[in-house]
Amino acid sequence: MSEHSTAEHTHAAHATTMTYLVVAAILTVITVVEVGVFYMPAMKPVLAPVLLVLSSTKFALVVGFYMHLRYDHNLFRAVFALPLLIAAAVIVGLLFLFRVF
Amino acid sequence: MSQAAAAHYTSTGLDSRKIAFWTFIGSECLLFGSLIATYLVYEGRSVSGPTTHDILNIPLTSFSTFDLLMSSLAMVLALAAVQRGDRVKARVALGVTALLGSVFLGLQAYEFTHFVREGLGFTTNLFGSTFFTLTGFHGAHVFVGVVWLTTLLVRSFQGKLGPEKALNVEIAGLYWHFVDVVWIVIFTVVYLIQTTPIAGT
Numbered sequence: 001m002s003e004h005s006t007a008e009h010t011h012a013a014h015a016t017t018m019t020y021l022v023v024a025a026i027l028t029v030i031t032v033v034e035v036g037v038f039y040m041p042a043m044k045p046v047l048a049p050v051l052l053v054l055s056s057t058k059f060a061l062v063v064g065f066y067m068h069l070r071y072d073h074n075l076f077r078a079v080f081a082l083p084l085l086i087a088a089a090v091i092v093g094l095l096f097l098f099r100v101f
Numbered sequence: 102m103s104q105a106a107a108a109h110y111t112s113t114g115l116d117s118r119k120i121a122f123w124t125f126i127g128s129e130c131l132l133f134g135s136l137i138a139t140y141l142v143y144e145g146r147s148v149s150g151p152t153t154h155d156i157l158n159i160p161l162t163s164f165s166t167f168d169l170l171m172s173s174l175a176m177v178l179a180l181a182a183v184q185r186g187d188r189v190k191a192r193v194a195l196g197v198t199a200l201l202g203s204v205f206l207g208l209q210a211y212e213f214t215h216f217v218r219e220g221l222g223f224t225t226n227l228f229g230s231t232f233f234t235l236t237g238f239h240g241a242h243v244f245v246g247v248v249w250l251t252t253l254l255v256r257s258f259q260g261k262l263g264p265e266k267a268l269n270v271e272i273a274g275l276y277w278h279f280v281d282v283v284w285i286v287i288f289t290v291v292y293l294i295q296t297t298p299i300a301g302t
Contacts, residue, residue, distance in 0.1 A: 017181060031170065034293060047294065058170075058285045062281055066173050066278045076120070083127035084130045087134025095141055098142045
C-alpha cells in the first residue's frame with residue numbers, strides 16, 4: 001500500500017471497535033426516539049423540526065464515524081459537503097418555489 | 102489494481118480512487134436530493150388516494166431502518182477486520198452486512214407488494230409515482246451494494262482480500278454507508294413527516 005494510503009488508514013484507526021458499537025447504540029436510541037415522537041400526539045406541532053434534528057444527528061454520526069470523514073482528509077469533506085449543500089439548497093428552493101411551505 | 106498502480110504519485114497525496122469515489126458520492130447527493138425534492142413537492146398534490154396516511158407501515162419501516170443501521174455497523178467492523186488481517190471476522194462481518202442488506206430488500210419487496218394490493222401503483226397518483234421512484238432508486242442502490250459485498254465475500258474466501266486490499270473494502274463501505282444515510286433521510290422525510298391528505302379535501 002502506498003504511503004498516502006497508509007496515512008489515511010492511520011487517520012481511520014482513531015476510531016475503535018468500541019467507538020463503532022457506541023455509535024450503533026446511539027443510532028438505535030435515536031431511531032427509537034424518532035418513532036416514539038411520531039406516535040406522541042403532543043409532539044405534532046413540533047414533529048417536523050424535532051425529527052429533522054434527530055435525523056441530521058444520525059446522518060452526521062454515520063458520515064463522521066462510519067465513513068471516517070471525521071478523521072479523513074479535508075478534501076474528502078469538501079467533495080462531499082459541497083454537493084450536499086447544493087442538494088439541500090435545491091430541496092429548500094423547490095419547496096418554496098412550489099409553495100409547499 | 103496492481104501494487105505499482107496503487108502506489109502512483111498524486112498531486113494531492115491521496116489515493117485517486119478514493120477521491121473519485123467521494124466525488125461519485127457527491128453526485129449521488131444531487132441525485133437523491135432531486136428525487137427527495139420531487140417527492141416533497143408532489144406528495145400532497147394527489148387528487149385521489151391512497152396516500153401516506155392510508156398506507157405507510159411505520160413499524161415495518163422502523164425495523165428496516167434498524168436493519169440498515171446494523172448493516173452499517175457490520176460493514177465498518179468488516180473494514181476494521183480486513184485492515185487487521187483477520188480473515189475470519191472479515192468474512193463474518195461482510196456476510197452479515199450482505200445478509201442484512203438482503204433482509205432490507207425483502208422487506209421493501211413485501212412493502213411494495215402490499216401497496217400494490219392496497220391499490221397504490223406507480224401510476225395511481227402523484228404520491229405513488231414519486232414514492233416508488235424515490236424508494237425504488239434507493240432499493241436499486243441497496244441491491245448493487247449487496248452484489249458488491251457478495252463479490253468481496255467471494256474474494257475473501259479465495260484468499261484475495263488481505264490487508265493490502267483494505268482500500269477496496271473501504272470504498273465498498275463508503276458506498277454502503279451512503280446508502281444508509283440516504284435511507285436515514287428517506288425514513289424521516291417520507292415515513293415520519295407525513296404532510297397533507299388528498300388535495301382539496
